[in-house]
Amino acid sequence: MEASFLAAVNVSVLAMAVIFTVLVILIFTIKVLVRLVPYEAPPPKARRQPASAPSASGDDHVAVITATLAMHLGKSPDEFRIVNISQP
């Protein structure tokens, strides 16, 4: 029993030492990382202008609206063109 107890104490001391060592290494690594790559505030967002024509990022929306309108009007999507989407 005494041998087991001593073994358990040895394991505990060794393990705590390993845990602190690993985590201290991580602390220094983080500090170096934060110093090397400092935080930069994102640039202020430009004021949004009302869209006068569909933008490239809005292509998906235009496609969906075109398909829906074509179905509703019973026309081919080639027969009309969406030139402006304005948001309320």
Added chain:
Amino acid sequence: MEFSFGASATKILTTTGFSQLEGGDILMIGVACLMIYLAIWKKFEPLLLLPIGFGCLLANIPMSMMANTDAGGLLNFFYQGVKHEVLPPLIFLGVGALTDFGPLLANPTTLLLGAAAQIGVYITLIGAVLLGFNMHEASAIGIIGGADGPTSIFIASKLAPHLLAPIAVAAYSYMALVPLIQPPIMKLLTTEKERKIKMAQLKPISQTVKIIFPVVVTIVCCLMLPGVTPLLGMLMLGNLFRESGVTARLHETSETHLINIVTILLALAVGSSMTAESFLRLETLKIIVLGLLAFCIATAGGVLFGKLMCKMTGGRVNPLIGSAGVSAVPMAARVSQKVGAETDSSNFLLMHAMGPNVAGVIGSAVAAGVFISLFGDVAPLESHAAIADIVGTVEPGIKTAIAQVAGVAESLR
């Protein structure tokens, strides 16, 4: 075939579960109902206790073939995920996807609080040895103090699979009881003045650092403690999904559907291991007591180290955040916030406590890695549980090739 009403009725009666029901089964069905009650009506970790309780209920119905040891049964199939250490790492993948390491990166010294709280693991290990458990069993019991369910299951299935059920139940039960267990210890070990300390606002962290961090942790920790790679590697992969910004679908899946599905499988598998033969033993009682001891000492260790940091920084660290070093994300951090706010309602400790809280996850995984390095079987190829099973079913040629590779690896060592 001649039909006899009496004989058929007797046969039906002898094939019902009632005919095989024993006292142990009845007691375990009672335990299962208690867990279901606690989950539903007392809201104790319902996401886990409910499926664990129901798994226990199923496993203790005689002739149902639902115990983890019933080969060919449904829950035996789920249990293979625990036995082969598949499910706990997948839970960690989801936890990583859910976790923001920002507070830890903003104040990295809080990692020390996550380390200090692991003292509960080792004091309990010593206590378990004194109560007659061997070192493998004591290690698996001690890790309950890490307050991390998947890590407890991972270590128990690796080092002491016969104790899996009581260890898992103790780990999850005490995690559910964090709001009850921790506050008295926190108040006992701190003064009112210390509890009122307001910490400086955390500085923002670059997104690039958040992306690099999981990769660095994987390299540093997994190289030092390869045995913990399944847990820590998955935790960091999940976090990389979150922070990289290019894997939105994987991130979303990991933090929602995947973790939910795996939780169901894991909890049912754990519940299925709660049979009367494995659970109704004196060891279970000892584990329940040792688990509580582990939790209390871990909390005290974190708070006391917090007090030390408070002294060393000239009063800039509130010691209450130390208790969050026990892991149990994010409940332990909420407890720090709650106890701090009870003393001063304008004191907001939650984000400060999240640092040591996620440090506790890393700390308990590292503690598990130390146990695996000391007592696990990380090196030999054929001795790995999963590979051993595969080797047993593959073509003899492949088996020979694996044996040759293992031989070469051994000769190089």
